Amino acid sequence: MFYFCAKYFIEFMQQQYDVVILGGGLAGLTLSLQLKKHKPDISILILERRETEAPLAAHKVGESTVELASHYLREVLGLKEYLEEHELPKHGLRFFFRSNNKEDITSRVELGPRLRLPVPSHQLDRGTLENYMAKLTIQKGTEHILGAKVSGVNFNTDSLHEVFYVKDGVEQVVKCRWVADASGRASILKRKLQFQKPMEHHINTAWWRLKGVIDIDEWTDNKDWKNKLEPHLRYLSTVHFLDKGYWLWVIPLGTKNTSIGIVADPDIHPFETYNTYEKAVEWMKVNEPLAYKMLEPLGKGEGLMDFRILKHFAHHTQRIYSAERWAVTGESGAFLDPFYSPGSDFISLNNTWLSDLILRDLAGEDISLRAQVYEQAHLAWVDSFLPIYQEKYKLMGSAQIMVMKIFWDWAVYWSIPCVLFVNDAFTDLKLLRELFATQNGLGKKFAELHKRMQDFFLEWLPYENRIFENKYIDPFDLKLLQEFQSAISVEWENKDLLKQVAVNLEKLEQMAAAIFRLVSSEVKGTPPDMKVNPYTITLNGEVDTTSEKAIKPSAFIQKDVETMWFYEKESVVNSQ
Numbered sequence: 001m002f003y004f005c006a007k008y009f010i011e012f013m014q015q016q017y018d019v020v021i022l023g024g025g026l027a028g029l030t031l032s033l034q035l036k037k038h039k040p041d042i043s044i045l046i047l048e049r050r051e052t053e054a055p056l057a058a059h060k061v062g063e064s065t066v067e068l069a070s071h072y073l074r075e076v077l078g079l080k081e082y083l084e085e086h087e088l089p090k091h092g093l094r095f096f097f098r099s100n101n102k103e104d105i106t107s108r109v110e111l112g113p114r115l116r117l118p119v120p121s122h123q124l125d126r127g128t129l130e131n132y133m134a135k136l137t138i139q140k141g142t143e144h145i146l147g148a149k150v151s152g153v154n155f156n157t158d159s160l161h162e163v164f165y166v167k168d169g170v171e172q173v174v175k176c177r178w179v180a181d182a183s184g185r186a187s188i189l190k191r192k193l194q195f196q197k198p199m200e201h202h203i204n205t206a207w208w209r210l211k212g213v214i215d216i217d218e219w220t221d222n223k224d225w226k227n228k229l230e231p232h233l234r235y236l237s238t239v240h241f242l243d244k245g246y247w248l249w250v251i252p253l254g255t256k257n258t259s260i261g262i263v264a265d266p267d268i269h270p271f272e273t274y275n276t277y278e279k280a281v282e283w284m285k286v287n288e289p290l291a292y293k294m295l296e297p298l299g300k301g302e303g304l305m306d307f308r309i310l311k312h313f314a315h316h317t318q319r320i321y322s323a324e325r326w327a328v329t330g331e332s333g334a335f336l337d338p339f340y341s342p343g344s345d346f347i348s349l350n351n352t353w354l355s356d357l358i359l360r361d362l363a364g365e366d367i368s369l370r371a372q373v374y375e376q377a378h379l380a381w382v383d384s385f386l387p388i389y390q391e392k393y394k395l396m397g398s399a400q401i402m403v404m405k406i407f408w409d410w411a412v413y414w415s416i417p418c419v420l421f422v423n424d425a426f427t428d429l430k431l432l433r434e435l436f437a438t439q440n441g442l443g444k445k446f447a448e449l450h451k452r453m454q455d456f457f458l459e460w461l462p463y464e465n466r467i468f469e470n471k472y473i474d475p476f477d478l479k480l481l482q483e484f485q486s487a488i489s490v491e492w493e494n495k496d497l498l499k500q501v502a503v504n505l506e507k508l509e510q511m512a513a514a515i516f517r518l519v520s521s522e523v524k525g526t527p528p529d530m531k532v533n534p535y536t537i538t539l540n541g542e543v544d545t546t547s548e549k550a551i552k553p554s555a556f557i558q559k560d561v562e563t564m565w566f567y568e569k570e571s572v573v574n575s576q
């Protein structure tokens with residue numbers, strides 16, 4: 001008995017960490033690497049429920065990365081060499097819209113980059129990546145226990161917290177200064193402390209992995225169509241097939257396998273129509289007949305690696321960072337929608353805020369104010385992303401609206417969030433205050449404009465029912481988008497960063513006004529060159545066209561926006 005107690009006591013005493021991370025998925029592993037990078041002697045324990053290494057390909061979703069997360073993985077965490085050697089380079093997001101003959105891929109309006117992209121991003125095999133990051137973080141001194149299921153957490157304001165976990169049937173306890181919940185949808189702390197928040201965005205999903213490489217270039221013999229891009233570039237894109245109420249993804253993985261998934265609005269595509277593999281295949285037969293023809297034979301026998309479903313998977317949270325030394329990161333907090341692949345962007349930002357708090361606290365700083373500001377900024381960030389998705393699955397059957405929306409959403413994403421992230425603005429309290437806390441702060445204006453445009457896209461829907469075909473549109477045909485995307489990695493001096501955000505916001509205002517002019521002139525017959533106050537844009541009410549806030553068309557941006565207009569129209573710019 002004495003021996004047992006003494007042994008337990010010794011083990012107990014040794015088991016103290018600066019940080020215990022609950023869950024070793026993408027969020028937990030990247031957090032550990034970020035902390036180790038800044039403070040190599042920090043003591044970290046990762047408790048991961050899974051018993052063994054992650055399987056290749058058939059592991060998790062979250063395979064497509066976009067610019068912000070790519071910057072985080074490559075530059076902030078230093079994984080550039082690993083990514084270039086072991087994961088696939090990605091050729092942007094690619095969209096195919098509804099046509100009258102979906103069996104012919106060449107008839108569908110296609111949106112995606114033609115030429116290789118200057119800003120890198122990757123397609124991730126989540127199994128390969130998580131196994132690599134687990135090894136890397138262990139090499140850096142992190143303790144990482146597999147088969148460790150977290151069973152409870154005791155918070156102590158004045159002393160160390162306690163984390164309980166079960167390993168090999170035995171409950172163990174460790175003490176720590178910080179608890180970071182990275183348990184994904186298990187959301188250990190959210191459930192324990194009851195800080196769930198209702199989420200008004202409802203979508204469902206089913207996904208599966210198929211053995212082998214699927215290159216959509218092989219889905220037709222049309223050489224002209226194939227030759228629009230270098231061979232294999234379409235293959236490297238995250239491919240989306242869209243129609244009203246849904247999108248179907250095809251993502252290539254570095255392990256030479258392919259990820260396929262359906263995401264749909266239940267009001268338009270009830271979950272029961274695709275929530276088993278057999279039903280998902282039947283669903284494709286009806287909605288995506290070419291994908292059905294090409295994919296169904298590959299899913300026979302061993303070709304089908306896995307099949308998973310998630311119902312109503314968007315979720316929100318009331319809490320993220322606490323000055324009492326706990327926080328949530330990744331999917332254990334909020335998750336909105338995988339359209340545009342923003343999941344790992346949210347993790348990048350989440351971990352950047354969280355690691356900053358942990359490192360400051362360990363250095364003896366009082367983090368109360370920062371924890372509050374970061375939490376408010378993070379929650380506001382989630383809320384400002386929500387309108388991008390909410391109700392928007394209704395728009396997915398309209399190529400014209402979706403092209404405008406996708407280009408708008410990209411312009412916004414590249415010109416503000418990416419620029420702020422790359423320039424470390426999110427942990428700069430002074431900048432955050434100027435952007436978001438002042439009455440006329442640029443951040444507030446930006447959020448207002450963005451919300452107005454999202455509402456406007458919905459207002460446009462009743463007027464827009466034409467099916468367009470045989471068109472190719474490249475985001476980089478628009479000089480503005482080219483400019484925004486290639487400027488992501490520019491590092492600005494602090495004093496110039498706000499000026500740059502102001503310049504970008506002005507361009508966004510021009511872009512919003514230009515989109516509005518085209519649409520309003522088509523559906524309401526308003527003058528195509530009218531002045532518009534972008535903050536009053538609507539099809540269902542009064543628009544300010546006369547005050548000093550109403551802006552004239554900028555020839556450069558109006559012309560750019562006309563590039564994505566499919567209707568025959570004399571150019572406003574040429575007619576000026």
Ligand SMILES: Cc1cc2nc3c(=O)[nH]c(=O)nc-3n(C[C@H](O)[C@H](O)[C@H](O)COP(=O)(O)OP(=O)(O)OC[C@H]3O[C@@H](n4cnc5c(N)ncnc54)[C@H](O)[C@@H]3O)c2cc1C
Nearest residue numbers: 023025026027049062064150183184186330331338343344
């Ligand atoms: C349909 C769909 C498609 C998506 N596509 C993309 C995409 O293309 N790009 C993108 O960036 N994001 C995408 N996402 C989001 C992405 O999947 C998530 O952002 C990401 O996987 C979340 O990582 P995480 O580490 O928070 O959670 P997870 O990866 O789920 O990791 C949580 C870990 O915690 C462990 N765990 C759980 N409970 C316990 C416990 N009690 N004790 C110990 N360990 C525990 C689990 O085993 C797991 O390993 C998609 C999401 C969905 C639903």
